[in-house]
Amino acid sequence: MSTYLINHLRIPGGVPTEESLRYLEQVEATTKAYGGKWLVLDAEVQIIEGSWEGSAVLIEFPDAETAKAWYNSAEYQAILPLRVNHTINDLILVDSVSPDFTVAGYAQKIRTLLGQ
Secondary structure: OOOEEEEEEEEEEOOEEEEEEHHHHHHHHHHHHOEEEEEEEOOOOOOOOOOOOOEEEEEEEEEHHHHHHHOOOHHHHHHHHHHHOEEEEEEEEEEOOOOOOOOHHHHHOOOOOOOO
């Protein structure tokens, strides 16, 4: 089951620093050894509901353990300050749903847990 890293990224002042650009030049190589696949790196998100300041990054990993291993790797930790010292980020890991998942089935599961 795939795991996705989602980064809600904000760049103070809207213009990347030299350090941020160096991070971008190096980060992709750190994900490859862990099966990371870049799916989204968008500077301009399309807001259809609510509010969202900044951009979105989405990286797919084979599983959560591999995503955490990448994040904690010496190679990534060496460049991490180039990102965190120059941008504002909220990072989360989420697992994909199983192939037989349905939203209605999920609702029924909650009803069962609630005794309905």
